[in-house]
Amino acid sequence: MLSKRLTEIAEMIDKNKVVFDVGSDHALLPCFLLKEGICKKVYAGEIAQGPLNKVKEAVSSYGYEGKLIPVFSDGLKDAPEDCEVIVIAGMGFYTIKHILDNCGVEKYDYFIVQSNTDVDLLRSYIAEKGYEIIDEKVVHDNFYYQIVKFRYSEDKKYSPIEIKYGPINISRMDETFVEYLNELKIRLQDINVRANKEEYRQTIREIDALLVYNVMH
Numbered sequence: 410m411l412s413k414r415l416t417e418i419a420e421m422i423d424k425n426k427v428v429f430d431v432g433s434d435h436a437l438l439p440c441f442l443l444k445e446g447i448c449k450k451v452y453a454g455e456i457a458q459g460p461l462n463k464v465k466e467a468v469s470s471y472g473y474e475g476k477l478i479p480v481f482s483d484g485l486k487d488a489p490e491d492c493e494v495i496v497i498a499g500m501g502f503y504t505i506k507h508i509l510d511n512c513g514v515e516k517y518d519y520f521i522v523q524s525n526t527d528v529d530l531l532r533s534y535i536a537e538k539g540y541e542i543i544d545e546k547v548v549h550d551n552f553y554y555q556i557v558k559f560r561y562s563e564d565k566k567y568s569p570i571e572i573k574y575g576p577i578n579i580s581r582m583d584e585t586f587v588e589y590l591n592e593l594k595i596r597l598q599d600i601n602v603r604a605n606k607e608e609y610r611q612t613i614r615e616i617d618a619l620l621v622y623n624v625m626h
């Protein structure tokens with residue numbers, strides 16, 4: 410069964426798009442997209458030969474010839490011209506930044522990115538470029554994962570609080586995001602018993618303000 414994290418990513422993809430999954434590893438997401446009829450064609454990109462061989466095995470095991478297409482590529486450098494939607498998941502922010510810096514974001518309909526680290530830096534990067542965040546999700550799957558969907562735009566602006574927590578997370582305040590904020594607050598309170606730092610107190614005040622706003626609206 411596909412993990413909750415990858416299932417939530419799949420749900421953010423519109424039907425019949427040509428998807429390129431960067432760093433596909435076992436091609437679990439592409440196989441799910443084909444099996445569920447969400448996509449007719451998916452590229453599984455890999456920089457490493459071992460995972461790329463696993464993608465090739467999946468093609469022959471499931472009879473996905475011409476539908477699941479393995480691509481040996483550093484990020485999107487060798488992505489075919491017909492790709493529409495890009496998924497980059499399960500990597501750290503600096504690998505994701507390297508991929509985004511070298512790809513021509515304007516060529517694609519949208520990106521769905523799940524960074525394992527520094528999601529605030531990912532949103533800062535998106536904001537500095539002026540790109541537009543069009544959807545977000547927080548998923549609890551042993552850890553809290555944040556998924557950010559964005560597209561090319563020239564001048565979208567975000568406040569520092571939106572960059573830190575996510576503009577759509579803040580406007581929706583869905584259950585998992587509220588749970589995430591409450592857990593973050595408890596963790597920071599615990600750390601700050603010993604650390605006693607203003608930066609932690611400031612973050613706790615920010616989280617309280619978001620939670621109070623949620624209760625009042």
Ligand code: SAM
Nearest residue numbers: 431432433434455456457460482483484498499
């Ligand atoms: N995307 C899957 C997921 O979210 O479960 C697999 C994530 S796996 C931890 C990371 C994969 O990304 C590895 O298979 C690695 O070889 C690949 N990778 C790392 N840097 C890459 C790059 N610059 N271009 C393509 N693939 C890359």
